[in-house]
Amino acid sequence: MTMSDTERTLRRGLTLRAAAREFARHPSPWMIGVTLMVSLTARILLGDWQITDAIVPVAIIGLFPMYEWVIHVTILHWRPRTLGPLTLDSELAREHRKHHVDPRAIPLIFIPTRSLAVVIAVLAAIALLVFPRVALGLTFVLTVTVVGLVYEWTHYLIHTDYKPKHAMYRAIWRNHRHHHYKNEHYWFTVTTANTADRLFGTAPDPAAVPTSRTARHLHGEPA
Structure with a gap:
Protein backbone atom coordinates (compact mmCIF):
# COMPACT_ATOMS: atom_id res chain seq x y z
CA MET A 1 0.00 0.00 0.00
CA THR A 2 1.55 3.30 -1.07
CA MET A 3 1.13 6.49 0.92
CA SER A 4 -0.26 9.72 -0.47
CA ASP A 5 1.55 13.01 0.10
CA THR A 6 -1.03 13.86 2.74
CA GLU A 7 -0.43 10.56 4.52
CA ARG A 8 3.30 11.27 4.56
CA THR A 9 2.48 14.63 6.15
CA LEU A 10 0.45 12.78 8.80
CA ARG A 11 3.55 10.79 9.66
CA ARG A 12 5.62 13.94 10.27
CA GLY A 13 3.12 15.73 12.45
CA LEU A 14 0.27 17.96 11.34
CA THR A 15 -2.22 20.65 12.14
CA LEU A 16 -5.92 20.04 12.67
CA ARG A 17 -6.58 21.66 9.28
CA ALA A 18 -4.30 19.17 7.51
CA ALA A 19 -5.87 16.32 9.47
CA ALA A 20 -9.36 17.46 8.45
CA ARG A 21 -8.35 17.55 4.77
CA GLU A 22 -7.22 13.93 4.91
CA PHE A 23 -10.32 12.97 6.95
CA ALA A 24 -12.54 14.38 4.20
CA ARG A 25 -10.85 12.22 1.56
CA HIS A 26 -12.39 9.01 2.95
CA PRO A 27 -15.90 7.70 2.31
CA SER A 28 -17.18 6.93 5.81
CA PRO A 29 -17.21 10.56 7.06
CA TRP A 30 -19.19 11.53 3.95
CA MET A 31 -21.62 8.63 4.34
CA ILE A 32 -22.25 9.50 7.97
CA GLY A 33 -22.38 13.23 7.21
CA VAL A 34 -24.95 12.82 4.43
CA THR A 35 -27.09 10.61 6.68
CA LEU A 36 -26.82 13.24 9.39
CA MET A 37 -27.90 16.07 7.09
CA VAL A 38 -30.79 14.09 5.59
CA SER A 39 -32.09 13.09 9.03
CA LEU A 40 -31.64 16.65 10.36
CA THR A 41 -33.54 18.15 7.42
CA ALA A 42 -36.35 15.59 7.69
CA ARG A 43 -36.55 16.06 11.45
CA ILE A 44 -36.89 19.84 11.16
CA LEU A 45 -39.51 19.57 8.43
CA LEU A 46 -41.56 17.01 10.32
CA GLY A 47 -41.74 18.97 13.56
CA ASP A 48 -43.79 17.18 16.25
CA TRP A 49 -41.32 18.00 19.02
CA GLN A 50 -41.99 16.26 22.34
CA ILE A 51 -40.13 15.68 25.61
CA THR A 52 -38.95 12.28 24.36
CA ASP A 53 -36.96 14.09 21.67
CA ALA A 54 -34.74 15.34 24.49
CA ILE A 55 -34.67 12.06 26.41
CA VAL A 56 -33.48 9.91 23.48
CA PRO A 57 -30.29 11.93 22.76
CA VAL A 58 -29.40 12.10 26.45
CA ALA A 59 -29.83 8.34 26.78
CA ILE A 60 -27.79 7.57 23.65
CA ILE A 61 -24.93 9.86 24.62
CA GLY A 62 -24.93 8.58 28.20
CA LEU A 63 -24.87 4.94 27.15
CA PHE A 64 -22.47 5.32 24.21
CA PRO A 65 -19.25 4.53 26.15
CA MET A 66 -20.76 1.18 27.19
CA TYR A 67 -22.05 0.51 23.66
CA GLU A 68 -18.63 1.41 22.23
CA TRP A 69 -16.93 -1.01 24.64
CA VAL A 70 -19.33 -3.88 23.84
CA ILE A 71 -18.96 -3.40 20.06
CA HIS A 72 -15.18 -3.28 20.33
CA VAL A 73 -14.96 -6.43 22.45
CA THR A 74 -17.65 -8.61 20.87
CA ILE A 75 -17.61 -7.56 17.20
CA LEU A 76 -14.27 -5.93 16.37
CA HIS A 77 -12.27 -8.44 18.44
CA TRP A 78 -14.38 -11.39 17.32
CA ARG A 79 -12.34 -14.57 17.02
CA PRO A 80 -13.20 -16.36 13.73
CA ARG A 81 -15.28 -19.48 14.30
CA THR A 82 -16.28 -22.35 12.02
CA LEU A 83 -19.76 -23.79 11.76
CA GLY A 84 -19.46 -26.82 9.51
CA PRO A 85 -18.18 -25.53 6.15
CA LEU A 86 -18.87 -21.91 7.13
CA THR A 87 -16.45 -19.47 8.71
CA LEU A 88 -18.15 -16.91 10.91
CA ASP A 89 -16.07 -13.77 10.53
CA SER A 90 -17.51 -10.34 9.71
CA GLU A 91 -15.92 -7.67 7.55
CA LEU A 92 -15.67 -5.45 10.62
CA ALA A 93 -13.62 -8.08 12.49
CA ARG A 94 -11.39 -8.81 9.50
CA GLU A 95 -10.64 -5.16 8.85
CA HIS A 96 -10.06 -4.50 12.54
CA ARG A 97 -7.42 -7.23 12.65
CA LYS A 98 -5.68 -5.51 9.73
CA HIS A 99 -5.95 -2.23 11.65
CA HIS A 100 -4.09 -3.80 14.58
CA VAL A 101 -1.37 -5.09 12.27
CA ASP A 102 -0.74 -1.56 10.99
CA PRO A 103 -2.39 1.05 13.24
CA ARG A 104 -0.83 3.87 11.18
CA ALA A 105 -2.39 2.82 7.85
CA ALA A 117 -23.98 0.98 4.52
CA VAL A 118 -25.61 -1.92 6.38
CA VAL A 119 -25.51 0.03 9.66
CA ILE A 120 -27.19 3.04 8.02
CA ALA A 121 -29.90 0.80 6.55
CA VAL A 122 -30.49 -0.78 9.97
CA LEU A 123 -30.74 2.66 11.58
CA ALA A 124 -33.35 3.68 9.01
CA ALA A 125 -35.33 0.49 9.68
CA ILE A 126 -35.21 1.09 13.44
CA ALA A 127 -36.39 4.67 12.96
CA LEU A 128 -39.38 3.54 10.90
CA LEU A 129 -40.35 0.31 12.67
CA VAL A 130 -39.30 0.52 16.31
CA PHE A 131 -40.17 4.02 17.50
CA PRO A 132 -43.80 5.02 18.15
CA ARG A 133 -43.35 8.22 16.12
CA VAL A 134 -41.38 8.68 12.91
CA ALA A 135 -40.21 12.03 14.27
CA LEU A 136 -38.72 10.32 17.33
CA ARG A 174 -3.19 7.73 25.67
CA ASN A 175 -5.98 5.25 26.45
CA HIS A 176 -6.34 4.08 22.84
CA ARG A 177 -2.60 4.05 22.21
CA HIS A 178 -2.23 1.68 25.17
CA HIS A 179 -4.77 -0.63 23.52
CA HIS A 180 -2.75 -0.80 20.29
CA VAL A 190 -12.16 5.30 21.99
CA THR A 191 -14.08 8.55 22.47
CA THR A 192 -13.88 8.64 26.27
CA ALA A 193 -11.04 7.97 28.66
CA ASN A 194 -11.65 4.81 30.69
CA THR A 195 -15.34 5.36 31.50
CA ALA A 196 -16.68 1.99 30.34
CA ASP A 197 -13.25 0.41 30.82
CA ARG A 198 -13.40 1.20 34.51
CA LEU A 199 -16.94 -0.19 34.70
CA PHE A 200 -15.98 -3.46 32.99
CA GLY A 201 -12.56 -3.86 34.62
CA THR A 202 -10.39 -3.19 31.57
CA ALA A 203 -8.60 -0.05 32.76
CA PRO A 204 -5.61 -1.31 34.76
CA ASP A 205 -2.51 0.65 35.66
CA PRO A 206 -0.45 0.49 32.43
CA ALA A 207 2.72 0.04 34.45
CA ALA A 208 1.32 -3.20 35.89
CA VAL A 209 0.31 -4.68 32.51
CA PRO A 210 2.81 -6.70 30.45
CA THR A 211 3.34 -5.66 26.86
CA SER A 212 1.41 -8.11 24.71
CA ARG A 213 3.15 -10.10 21.98
CA THR A 214 -0.11 -10.22 20.01
CA ALA A 215 -1.28 -6.60 20.08
CA ARG A 216 -0.43 -6.40 16.37
CA HIS A 217 -1.73 -9.90 15.57
CA LEU A 218 -5.02 -10.54 17.38
CA HIS A 219 -5.80 -14.09 18.47
CA GLY A 220 -2.43 -15.51 17.51
CA GLU A 221 1.32 -15.34 17.70
CA PRO A 222 3.14 -12.58 15.79
CA ALA A 223 3.87 -13.46 12.19
Whole structure:
Protein backbone atom coordinates (compact mmCIF):
# COMPACT_ATOMS: atom_id res chain seq x y z
CA MET A 1 0.00 0.00 0.00
CA THR A 2 1.55 3.30 -1.07
CA MET A 3 1.13 6.49 0.92
CA SER A 4 -0.26 9.72 -0.47
CA ASP A 5 1.55 13.01 0.10
CA THR A 6 -1.03 13.86 2.74
CA GLU A 7 -0.43 10.56 4.52
CA ARG A 8 3.30 11.27 4.56
CA THR A 9 2.48 14.63 6.15
CA LEU A 10 0.45 12.78 8.80
CA ARG A 11 3.55 10.79 9.66
CA ARG A 12 5.62 13.94 10.27
CA GLY A 13 3.12 15.73 12.45
CA LEU A 14 0.27 17.96 11.34
CA THR A 15 -2.22 20.65 12.14
CA LEU A 16 -5.92 20.04 12.67
CA ARG A 17 -6.58 21.66 9.28
CA ALA A 18 -4.30 19.17 7.51
CA ALA A 19 -5.87 16.32 9.47
CA ALA A 20 -9.36 17.46 8.45
CA ARG A 21 -8.35 17.55 4.77
CA GLU A 22 -7.22 13.93 4.91
CA PHE A 23 -10.32 12.97 6.95
CA ALA A 24 -12.54 14.38 4.20
CA ARG A 25 -10.85 12.22 1.56
CA HIS A 26 -12.39 9.01 2.95
CA PRO A 27 -15.90 7.70 2.31
CA SER A 28 -17.18 6.93 5.81
CA PRO A 29 -17.21 10.56 7.06
CA TRP A 30 -19.19 11.53 3.95
CA MET A 31 -21.62 8.63 4.34
CA ILE A 32 -22.25 9.50 7.97
CA GLY A 33 -22.38 13.23 7.21
CA VAL A 34 -24.95 12.82 4.43
CA THR A 35 -27.09 10.61 6.68
CA LEU A 36 -26.82 13.24 9.39
CA MET A 37 -27.90 16.07 7.09
CA VAL A 38 -30.79 14.09 5.59
CA SER A 39 -32.09 13.09 9.03
CA LEU A 40 -31.64 16.65 10.36
CA THR A 41 -33.54 18.15 7.42
CA ALA A 42 -36.35 15.59 7.69
CA ARG A 43 -36.55 16.06 11.45
CA ILE A 44 -36.89 19.84 11.16
CA LEU A 45 -39.51 19.57 8.43
CA LEU A 46 -41.56 17.01 10.32
CA GLY A 47 -41.74 18.97 13.56
CA ASP A 48 -43.79 17.18 16.25
CA TRP A 49 -41.32 18.00 19.02
CA GLN A 50 -41.99 16.26 22.34
CA ILE A 51 -40.13 15.68 25.61
CA THR A 52 -38.95 12.28 24.36
CA ASP A 53 -36.96 14.09 21.67
CA ALA A 54 -34.74 15.34 24.49
CA ILE A 55 -34.67 12.06 26.41
CA VAL A 56 -33.48 9.91 23.48
CA PRO A 57 -30.29 11.93 22.76
CA VAL A 58 -29.40 12.10 26.45
CA ALA A 59 -29.83 8.34 26.78
CA ILE A 60 -27.79 7.57 23.65
CA ILE A 61 -24.93 9.86 24.62
CA GLY A 62 -24.93 8.58 28.20
CA LEU A 63 -24.87 4.94 27.15
CA PHE A 64 -22.47 5.32 24.21
CA PRO A 65 -19.25 4.53 26.15
CA MET A 66 -20.76 1.18 27.19
CA TYR A 67 -22.05 0.51 23.66
CA GLU A 68 -18.63 1.41 22.23
CA TRP A 69 -16.93 -1.01 24.64
CA VAL A 70 -19.33 -3.88 23.84
CA ILE A 71 -18.96 -3.40 20.06
CA HIS A 72 -15.18 -3.28 20.33
CA VAL A 73 -14.96 -6.43 22.45
CA THR A 74 -17.65 -8.61 20.87
CA ILE A 75 -17.61 -7.56 17.20
CA LEU A 76 -14.27 -5.93 16.37
CA HIS A 77 -12.27 -8.44 18.44
CA TRP A 78 -14.38 -11.39 17.32
CA ARG A 79 -12.34 -14.57 17.02
CA PRO A 80 -13.20 -16.36 13.73
CA ARG A 81 -15.28 -19.48 14.30
CA THR A 82 -16.28 -22.35 12.02
CA LEU A 83 -19.76 -23.79 11.76
CA GLY A 84 -19.46 -26.82 9.51
CA PRO A 85 -18.18 -25.53 6.15
CA LEU A 86 -18.87 -21.91 7.13
CA THR A 87 -16.45 -19.47 8.71
CA LEU A 88 -18.15 -16.91 10.91
CA ASP A 89 -16.07 -13.77 10.53
CA SER A 90 -17.51 -10.34 9.71
CA GLU A 91 -15.92 -7.67 7.55
CA LEU A 92 -15.67 -5.45 10.62
CA ALA A 93 -13.62 -8.08 12.49
CA ARG A 94 -11.39 -8.81 9.50
CA GLU A 95 -10.64 -5.16 8.85
CA HIS A 96 -10.06 -4.50 12.54
CA ARG A 97 -7.42 -7.23 12.65
CA LYS A 98 -5.68 -5.51 9.73
CA HIS A 99 -5.95 -2.23 11.65
CA HIS A 100 -4.09 -3.80 14.58
CA VAL A 101 -1.37 -5.09 12.27
CA ASP A 102 -0.74 -1.56 10.99
CA PRO A 103 -2.39 1.05 13.24
CA ARG A 104 -0.83 3.87 11.18
CA ALA A 105 -2.39 2.82 7.85
CA ILE A 106 -4.92 5.62 7.40
CA PRO A 107 -7.50 3.75 5.23
CA LEU A 108 -7.79 0.99 7.85
CA ILE A 109 -8.82 3.46 10.55
CA PHE A 110 -12.27 4.10 9.10
CA ILE A 111 -15.45 2.00 9.28
CA PRO A 112 -15.53 -0.22 6.16
CA THR A 113 -17.90 1.17 3.52
CA ARG A 114 -20.05 -1.95 3.05
CA SER A 115 -20.49 -2.48 6.77
CA LEU A 116 -21.35 1.17 7.28
CA ALA A 117 -23.98 0.98 4.52
CA VAL A 118 -25.61 -1.92 6.38
CA VAL A 119 -25.51 0.03 9.66
CA ILE A 120 -27.19 3.04 8.02
CA ALA A 121 -29.90 0.80 6.55
CA VAL A 122 -30.49 -0.78 9.97
CA LEU A 123 -30.74 2.66 11.58
CA ALA A 124 -33.35 3.68 9.01
CA ALA A 125 -35.33 0.49 9.68
CA ILE A 126 -35.21 1.09 13.44
CA ALA A 127 -36.39 4.67 12.96
CA LEU A 128 -39.38 3.54 10.90
CA LEU A 129 -40.35 0.31 12.67
CA VAL A 130 -39.30 0.52 16.31
CA PHE A 131 -40.17 4.02 17.50
CA PRO A 132 -43.80 5.02 18.15
CA ARG A 133 -43.35 8.22 16.12
CA VAL A 134 -41.38 8.68 12.91
CA ALA A 135 -40.21 12.03 14.27
CA LEU A 136 -38.72 10.32 17.33
CA GLY A 137 -37.07 7.75 15.07
CA LEU A 138 -35.45 10.60 13.15
CA THR A 139 -34.23 12.09 16.43
CA PHE A 140 -32.63 8.71 17.13
CA VAL A 141 -30.92 8.55 13.72
CA LEU A 142 -29.76 12.15 13.99
CA THR A 143 -28.21 11.55 17.41
CA VAL A 144 -26.51 8.33 16.40
CA THR A 145 -25.00 9.91 13.28
CA VAL A 146 -23.65 12.86 15.27
CA VAL A 147 -22.08 10.45 17.75
CA GLY A 148 -20.81 8.31 14.87
CA LEU A 149 -19.12 11.26 13.20
CA VAL A 150 -17.46 12.21 16.49
CA TYR A 151 -16.28 8.61 16.83
CA GLU A 152 -14.79 8.50 13.31
CA TRP A 153 -12.99 11.82 13.78
CA THR A 154 -11.64 10.95 17.24
CA HIS A 155 -10.44 7.49 16.21
CA TYR A 156 -8.85 8.86 13.06
CA LEU A 157 -7.10 11.71 14.88
CA ILE A 158 -5.67 9.40 17.54
CA HIS A 159 -3.93 7.37 14.83
CA THR A 160 -2.34 10.38 13.17
CA ASP A 161 0.69 12.23 14.52
CA TYR A 162 -1.41 15.13 15.75
CA LYS A 163 -0.12 15.89 19.24
CA PRO A 164 -2.62 16.26 22.10
CA LYS A 165 -2.82 19.83 23.39
CA HIS A 166 -5.54 19.48 26.02
CA ALA A 167 -5.83 17.16 29.01
CA MET A 168 -9.14 15.56 27.98
CA TYR A 169 -7.96 14.61 24.50
CA ARG A 170 -4.56 13.57 25.86
CA ALA A 171 -6.27 11.06 28.17
CA ILE A 172 -8.35 9.64 25.30
CA TRP A 173 -5.29 9.52 23.03
CA ARG A 174 -3.19 7.73 25.67
CA ASN A 175 -5.98 5.25 26.45
CA HIS A 176 -6.34 4.08 22.84
CA ARG A 177 -2.60 4.05 22.21
CA HIS A 178 -2.23 1.68 25.17
CA HIS A 179 -4.77 -0.63 23.52
CA HIS A 180 -2.75 -0.80 20.29
CA TYR A 181 0.81 -0.67 21.56
CA LYS A 182 0.66 -2.03 25.12
CA ASN A 183 -2.00 -4.72 25.41
CA GLU A 184 -5.04 -5.40 23.20
CA HIS A 185 -7.00 -6.96 26.08
CA TYR A 186 -7.55 -3.62 27.82
CA TRP A 187 -8.58 -0.01 27.11
CA PHE A 188 -11.43 -0.62 24.65
CA THR A 189 -13.09 2.81 24.71
CA VAL A 190 -12.16 5.30 21.99
CA THR A 191 -14.08 8.55 22.47
CA THR A 192 -13.88 8.64 26.27
CA ALA A 193 -11.04 7.97 28.66
CA ASN A 194 -11.65 4.81 30.69
CA THR A 195 -15.34 5.36 31.50
CA ALA A 196 -16.68 1.99 30.34
CA ASP A 197 -13.25 0.41 30.82
CA ARG A 198 -13.40 1.20 34.51
CA LEU A 199 -16.94 -0.19 34.70
CA PHE A 200 -15.98 -3.46 32.99
CA GLY A 201 -12.56 -3.86 34.62
CA THR A 202 -10.39 -3.19 31.57
CA ALA A 203 -8.60 -0.05 32.76
CA PRO A 204 -5.61 -1.31 34.76
CA ASP A 205 -2.51 0.65 35.66
CA PRO A 206 -0.45 0.49 32.43
CA ALA A 207 2.72 0.04 34.45
CA ALA A 208 1.32 -3.20 35.89
CA VAL A 209 0.31 -4.68 32.51
CA PRO A 210 2.81 -6.70 30.45
CA THR A 211 3.34 -5.66 26.86
CA SER A 212 1.41 -8.11 24.71
CA ARG A 213 3.15 -10.10 21.98
CA THR A 214 -0.11 -10.22 20.01
CA ALA A 215 -1.28 -6.60 20.08
CA ARG A 216 -0.43 -6.40 16.37
CA HIS A 217 -1.73 -9.90 15.57
CA LEU A 218 -5.02 -10.54 17.38
CA HIS A 219 -5.80 -14.09 18.47
CA GLY A 220 -2.43 -15.51 17.51
CA GLU A 221 1.32 -15.34 17.70
CA PRO A 222 3.14 -12.58 15.79
CA ALA A 223 3.87 -13.46 12.19
